[in-house]
Amino acid sequence: xxxxxxxxxxxxxxxxxxxxxxxxxxxxxxxxxxxxxxxxxxxxxxxxxxxxxxxxxxxxxxxxxxxxxxxxxxxxxxxxxxxxxxxxxxxxxxxxxxxxxxxxxxxxxxxxxxx
Amino acid sequence: xxxxxxxxxxxxxxxxxxxxxxxxxxxxxxxxxxxxxxxxxxxxxxxxxxxxxxxxxxxxxxxxxxxxxxxxxxxxxxxxxxxxxxxxxxxxxxxxxxxxxxxxxxxxxxxx
Numbered sequence: 362x363x364x365x366x367x368x369x370x371x372x373x374x375x376x377x378x379x380x381x382x383x384x385x386x387x388x389x390x391x392x393x394x395x396x397x398x399x400x401x402x403x404x405x406x407x408x409x410x411x412x413x414x415x416x417x418x419x420x421x422x423x424x425x426x427x428x429x430x431x432x433x434x435x436x437x438x439x440x441x442x443x444x445x446x447x448x449x450x451x452x453x454x455x456x457x458x459x460x461x462x463x464x465x466x467x468x469x470x471x472x473x474x475x476x
Numbered sequence: 477x478x479x480x481x482x483x484x485x486x487x488x489x490x491x492x493x494x495x496x497x498x499x500x501x502x503x504x505x506x507x508x509x510x511x512x513x514x515x516x517x518x519x520x521x522x523x524x525x526x527x528x529x530x531x532x533x534x535x536x537x538x539x540x541x542x543x544x545x546x547x548x549x550x551x552x553x554x555x556x557x558x559x560x561x562x563x564x565x566x567x568x569x570x571x572x573x574x575x576x577x578x579x580x581x582x583x584x585x586x587x588x
Contacts, residue, residue: 365519394575396520404520404563404578417575452519463510463567465576467519 363387365468367453373474374443382438382471384453391458393436394465395428397421397449404452410436411458443475480564485583488558494551496582498564501545507568509540510576511549513560520563520578523549554586 366385374380386393395407409416410428425441436455440447450472454465481499488494500509510525524531524538526547531538537550551558563581 396578398517403580404514406575406577409575419575450517454519463508463525463565463576464522465520467521469519470517 363466365453365455365466367451367468367471369471370469371472371474373476376445376475377442380440380443380447380473382440382451382453382473384436384438384455384468385434386436386453386455387457387466388434389457390455390466392416392456393428393430394454395438396452396454396467398452398470399446399449407438407451440473443473445475448473448475480566480579482562482564482579482582484580485585487585487587488551488554490556490586490588491553494549494554494558494584494586496549496551496562496564496584497546498549499546500564500566503544503566504568507566509538509544509547510565510567511536511538512563512565512576512578513558514563514581515557515560523562554584556586556588558584559586560584 368383393410396404398404406419408418408422427439429437450470452467452470454467456465508525508527511523512520514520524536526538540547561581561583563578
């Protein structure tokens with residue numbers, strides 16, 4: 362069964378460093394999402410992406426965040442200058458364009474630890 | 477999107493049916509009820525969704541009351557692997573990239 366894959370599974374970084382989290386969505390999917398979950402808290406929406414542009418973003422997704430689809434398969438989340446409060450699980454999700462059943466396919470997540 | 481209310485936690489004996497309730501009294505006519513679950517910090521997993529008719533798939537059944545103000549997710553024969561946080565989400569069925577909003581959900585613990 363096709364799945365969304367994310368790398369790295371865990372990254373430890375120093376505060377102020379740049380981090381890139383990578384996602385390979387399911388191949389025929391055209392809508393892409395990033396969510397995050399701080400330990401013990403809710404799953405929070407960050408951004409959605411379609412047709413090479415951001416469709417929707419939350420208040421969390423400020424100027425330190427950016428997303429990119431550099432090629433036909435990868436979808437990346439960049440955090441320019443990490444802060445302690447960026448420590449969280451980051452989930453990528455995707456869905457096909459031709460139908461919106463509300464079913465998002467999530468990856469297993471990338472755990473980011475900022476020291 | 478309409479707000480949902482779920483119990484914080486529930487227990488269920490292995491092999492028995494798990495019935496997870498959700499209240500969504502302000503649901504609009506064009507809003508669907510979706511259920512997702514999250515097993516121990518893994519990525520959320522879609523379970524089922526419905527508008528007003530009861531729905532069943534290989535994972536679960538969804539029962540929506542006639543007034544659509546509440547619903548119940550039923551796992552017919554719960555196993556230990558069904559221990560997870562279950563999220564009830566109300567959302568407009570949309571062709572856009574519109575996101576899902578997750579609440580706190582119900583922590584279901586299946587007991588041996």
